Amino acid sequence: MKYAARLLFFFLFSFTFLHAQDGYDIRVKMDGYNYDTLWFGDTYGKRAQPKDFAVKQPDGYFNLKNEKPHPSGMYAIIFKRSASSSFQYISCWLADGQRKFTLETDLRQLNTATTVKGSAENTLLFQYFSRYYPLMDQVEDFTDRWKDARDAAAFRALTEVEEDLRRFQEDFIQKNAGSLTAGLVRQTLYLTPPGNHENYSDWQVEASARHDWYRQHFFDNMDLGSGDFLKYPLWVDRTDYFFSKLPPPVPDSMIVMIEDLFQRLSPDQDAYRYYFRYVMNSLARMSRYRIDEVFVHFVRRHIDTGKEDWLEEDDRRKYQLDANRMEPLFVGKKAPDVTFFDEAGKEISIYNTEAPYTLLIFWLYDCSHCKRELPVVMRLYEKYRSKGLKVMSVCGKSGEDQIPVCWEFAKQMEMPAEWLIVADPQRRSRFSTLLNVRSYPRMILLDAEKNILYKQNGEVPEETLDREFERAMK
Numbered sequence: 001m002k003y004a005a006r007l008l009f010f011f012l013f014s015f016t017f018l019h020a021q022d023g024y025d026i027r028v029k030m031d032g033y034n035y036d037t038l039w040f041g042d043t044y045g046k047r048a049q050p051k052d053f054a055v056k057q058p059d060g061y062f063n064l065k066n067e068k069p070h071p072s073g074m075y076a077i078i079f080k081r082s083a084s085s086s087f088q089y090i091s092c093w094l095a096d097g098q099r100k101f102t103l104e105t106d107l108r109q110l111n112t113a114t115t116v117k118g119s120a121e122n123t124l125l126f127q128y129f130s131r132y133y134p135l136m137d138q139v140e141d142f143t144d145r146w147k148d149a150r151d152a153a154a155f156r157a158l159t160e161v162e163e164d165l166r167r168f169q170e171d172f173i174q175k176n177a178g179s180l181t182a183g184l185v186r187q188t189l190y191l192t193p194p195g196n197h198e199n200y201s202d203w204q205v206e207a208s209a210r211h212d213w214y215r216q217h218f219f220d221n222m223d224l225g226s227g228d229f230l231k232y233p234l235w236v237d238r239t240d241y242f243f244s245k246l247p248p249p250v251p252d253s254m255i256v257m258i259e260d261l262f263q264r265l266s267p268d269q270d271a272y273r274y275y276f277r278y279v280m281n282s283l284a285r286m287s288r289y290r291i292d293e294v295f296v297h298f299v300r301r302h303i304d305t306g307k308e309d310w311l312e313e314d315d316r317r318k319y320q321l322d323a324n325r326m327e328p329l330f331v332g333k334k335a336p337d338v339t340f341f342d343e344a345g346k347e348i349s350i351y352n353t354e355a356p357y358t359l360l361i362f363w364l365y366d367c368s369h370c371k372r373e374l375p376v377v378m379r380l381y382e383k384y385r386s387k388g389l390k391v392m393s394v395c396g397k398s399g400e401d402q403i404p405v406c407w408e409f410a411k412q413m414e415m416p417a418e419w420l421i422v423a424d425p426q427r428r429s430r431f432s433t434l435l436n437v438r439s440y441p442r443m444i445l446l447d448a449e450k451n452i453l454y455k456q457n458g459e460v461p462e463e464t465l466d467r468e469f470e471r472a473m474k
Contacts (some may be wrong), residue, residue, distance in 0.1 A: 023067040025100040026092075028077060029060055032107035038062040039078035039087070045230045045274045048078045048087035061102075070094055074184075074232055077103065090114070091233055093180055095121040124181040128172055135165045139190070143245045148464045152203045159210070165190045187221050188238045211248065215257065218242050225267030230274060243279060244286075251293040258294070273310060276302075284322050287457035289468065292326040299323035325436045335360075335450050336434045340394060340422035343407045348392070348422050351450060356388030357473055360444040362437050364396050365409035369459045370441045374413055376462045377443070380469055381416065387473050391416070394431070395423040396440055445472055 028038055039050035054062040064077070076089035090110050092103065101118030111133040116122040142158040169189050176182040193213040200206035219242075222235060229235050243261055247254035258279060265272040283295040299319050302308050308316070328336070339349040350358070361377055363370035381391055393415055395406035403425045410421045424431055431437060435444065438457075445454040453472040456465075 022069060022094075022096075022099050024065065024070060024094055026064040026077070027102040028054075028062045028064060029102075029104045030062075030079065030107055031105070033079060033081075035080050035082065037080070038064065040064040040066070041076055041078050041089075042074070043076050043089060043091070043231070043233055045236050045271075045278065046233065048076055048089040050078045050087060072096055074180075079107075081107075091125070093119065093121040093125060095119065095180060098122070121180050124176055124179050128181055128185060131168060131172075132165075135161070135168060139165055140241070140245055147249050148461075148467060155203055155207050159192075162190060162192050166192045184232065184234060187232075188234045189221055191217055191220060193217075211246075214246060215260070218246070219264060224261075224264040224271065227268050227271075229265065229268060229271040236275075239275070244282065249289055251290050251297070254291075254294050255297050258298070276308065277311075277315070280319055284319070289454065289456065290331055293330055296323045296327050296330075325433065329436055329444075329452060329455065331452050331454065333452055335444065335446055335452055337450075338429045338431045338434055340392070340424050340429065340431070342420065342422050348420055350392065350446070353390060353392060353420065354448075355390035356448050357384070357390065357453075358446045358450070359389060359391045360394060360435070360442075360446070361391065362394045362396050362431075362435075362440055362442040364440045365405055367440045371413075373441045373459050374415070376460070376465060378414075378416065379462065380466055381419075383466070384469055384473060389469075389473070390418075390420070392420045392422060395421075396432070396437065397423065398425055398427045400425070445469070 024040070026040065030038070036056050037053055038056070039048075039053045041049045041051040043049060052064060052066050054064045056062055072094055074091055075094055077092055078087050078089045080087055090105070098119040098121055101116055101122060103114065103116050103122065105114035111126075111129045114126040114129070116126060138161045139158075142154070142161050146154040146158045148154075166189065169185050173182045173186050173189075191214075193210050200209070222238065224235075224239065229239075239261065243258060247257045261279075262272065262276065265275055280295070280298060283291060283298070286295075300323065303311065303316055303319050311319075335350060337349055337351040339347050342348055350360070359377070359381075361374070363374060377391070381389060393410065395403070395409070397403060397406055403423050406423050407421070415421055435442075441458065443454075443456045443460075444452060447453055454468050456468075460468075
């Protein structure tokens, strides 16, 4: 019965989508938007596809207008923050009898400061967005905290915000039954497991059961292979959460869940290929602990084997080169030996640095992220030096004019005197290739035998880094 009701809903939704064939007339005012052109179009997954455009009028409004027939459904108002920037967008409906409306918003608060006159469906849509996005931000924040802490308090906090989001969505559906927005909300409903906390004697058992339930029921209201996936950004956002937030920080679990996701998408080959490329590019950039193992898995199983023969050769080769750089640096593998030089020109190699634990931190003196992260590392060094932690602080610059600035920066930052402050002035060591240093800051923690215990790109909250150090240096 539930399945039949869902089929009826999709039929009615599709009928509404295809019925009307009018044009549109939309006046848009966007505070904080300094570019002189605005576009109307649709989306293909996360990618905006502009079709028509309007220039700003003296009164500050853009008049997007086209008399040609357009099927009812979800479209996009598309903008650029500058001539060289990429397209961004906000979603909107073209609904029967509601093709002429005025939309006013603020570029700095698109999802919470948008008002609409002349379209009840778009009024509902932005009322929903104004509450949904702040709640979803909370869910994502608490998900990250839960992954870091893995304790009862973090788990309870996460379940509370998840339930808050689900209740809000269910209430919205009930109050606005029959609307396009309510139909979209039903499809992307944040389902939560039935029952309550009292059914479990141990929070860890409940956490495991809750995760297993999500894996089975996350897409109960979304058929990813139906052909609708690329039409609705909220479908893509919901799928992103399943891919990037829901899995525990364990490579095997994440691999299984992404493989399941690909299987669900496979009946719609356009959606599958779009999202496969999106996942691979995302994994290549992610800095989370051991995410490189997930990326390499998909390169070896999907690309090296020729399964994804639709990929262009340049893309396939790029993924393979990235995997080849990542694989030697998996946690548990021995780091390559690299020789650097201190300010006096003395050679200092990783393997000749004797310590129970060695932290390699790579930085640039003109990197804002490095300037924020280095003080965090210095504080944690004071905490863990008693366990034998030694720090090799590596400036990523090279050249006669650059290296002196590295030494001056180290003094300005007041790096501890016992740190090994080094660089590679002539780039002879190939450290960026051997240690896969593609962005800054980058940290690699080694044990006494120079096996990799932990690695991270980018800034890390101090609490998170402290927890990772504590786990690694047991």
